[in-house]
Amino acid sequence: MQLEEREKLEQEIRELCGRGELAGAVERALEGYGQEIMRLMASVLHDYERSRDAFSLFSENLLRGLSGFRWESSFRTWAYRLARNACYQVMHAPAGREQPVSMSALPDEAMKPRSETRPWQRTSVKERFRALRESLDPQERMLLLLRVDQRLSWEEVARVMSEGEEDLTDAALKRKAAALRQQFQRIKTHLRSLAEEEGLIASGDSTTHV
Secondary structure, eight states, rough: OHHHHHHOOOOOOOOHHHOOHHHHHHHHHHHHHHHHHHHHHHHHHHHHHHHHHHHHHHHHHHHGGGGOOOSSSSSSHHHHHHHHHHHHHHSSSSOOOOOOGGGGSSOOHHSSOOOOSSSGGGOOOHHHHHHHHSSSSSSHHHIIIIIIIIIOOOHHHHHHHOOOSSSHHHHHHHHHHHHHHHHHHHHHHHHHHHOOOOOOOOOOOOOOOO
């Protein structure tokens, strides 16, 4: 989604909230951001059913929490934080959680299962790099996805990755962003080492592949 389109979407959601049309705002948000959030969840969870459950939980929390959202960040950043929390809740929840919302709210294209071919059996270099990323733990994958794929600013990433419900002070937000930048550099170094071991890049190659 282009920046201009995203700004228009943010404005539409905010105007609906301003008129008290919270259900309409949620519907518009899912329509605009649903697929990218579902792709994020699928990449983090690596499980079709758990991704569906996480998206369902995300939709619940979006509807419940929207009236209290204070617009101190973009709606998209707040939605990604809810999505992250939903992923982690599902990862630590017992199997078999009942689906609380209609599956018609889920983005069909993003929900289609991918090929069953194991990542390490894919032959293209691009797929092999992707497989290296998928070998990371969920929190590391989430950090890469937010920063590299979704291109969130470091402060936006810090808001999404923060723990608890309290908003961060400006100073705390900057500290969190700095810590995440350092973690990001460590992940890149780790991935580069793995890529060298796999023969995907030459030793000492400074090209970044994340």
